[in-house]
Amino acid sequence: MKVWIVSLMLCAVFGLRTASGEAVVTKNEQNSKLPVEIVETKEAEEQVEDLSPADVAAKIAVEELAISERAYCPPGWINYRSRCFQIVRSAMSWLNAEKHCVSLRATLASVQNPDEQYFLQNLIASAGLPLAWIGAYNFQGTWLWIDRAGFYYSNWLSLSSVSSYPCAYMRSNAGWSNTNCASTLSFVCSINPTVC
Structure with a gap:
């Protein structure tokens, strides 16, 4: 043996x-x-x-x-653990932000744990942004991630009516909030690259 x-x-x-x-x-x-x-x-x-x-x-x-956990990110993307992230400063609706991420072979970023929360908040703050879309959305009363990750971690600062405000954003200095998906904000894309 x-x-x-x-x-x-x-x-x-x-x-x-x-x-x-x-x-x-x-x-x-x-x-x-x-x-x-x-x-x-x-x-x-x-x-x-x-x-x-x-x-x-x-x-x-x-x-x-x-x-x-060693991810190899494309140029312009920032590696954190096994994923790559990119801040997009252009303000778009949540749906258009997701479409933009998909055009980059990515999705709006999910947040899986407190370490990722802290990392993404610092990333948003270092870009000089007060807030940015993340990949959380509410469907029929349940919060989901657009990248299909399990919704096991959350960091809500405030929650408004999910029927009127089903899309989530992250603040650079606090937790998450939800708002109308037609609002225009900067956003964070995320990819799971090929890992060695």
């Missing part, structure tokens, strides 16, 4: 090297000539023998999480 886990770990390390375009390094080469990332990986390979199967599995899980 331990041999299988060590083999799995070595395959994962080898896969990381080849996926990033780095050459496979033999043991006969000197560490001083290797890039720092390869040296650290090589040292990790040597330490595998000292790890328990549970430690190896945990280490693999951490490495896979780090890889899955």
Whole structure:
């Protein structure tokens, strides 16, 4: 069992090297000539023998999480965790903002947790905007995200009648509010790019 886990770990390390375009390094080469990332990986390979199967599995899980959260964003987009974001300063209705995002192969941004909330608020504030559309909308009494993410996190500052004001926006210095979808605001687009 331990041999299988060590083999799995070595395959994962080898896969990381080849996926990033780095050459496979033999043991006969000197560490001083290797890039720092390869040296650290090589040292990790040597330490595998000292790890328990549970430690190896945990280490693999951490490495896979780090890889899955490394997004490669197109020029003009800002990377945050596994997604890319872009502020659009042009004021548009919620529907036209979503159409614009779709033309960029994106959607209006969903907000999945407090960290993303904080990041997006700072992004909006750094663009000099007081508020911006996000991808939340109300359909038949239920709040949904236009990107089809689960609506498990919210940060409402105020909620007006959803029948008259079914579209949500984020404030740069507070929580969310809802308003008429025909109002014109700047907005935040988001894409889930190909991850390595």
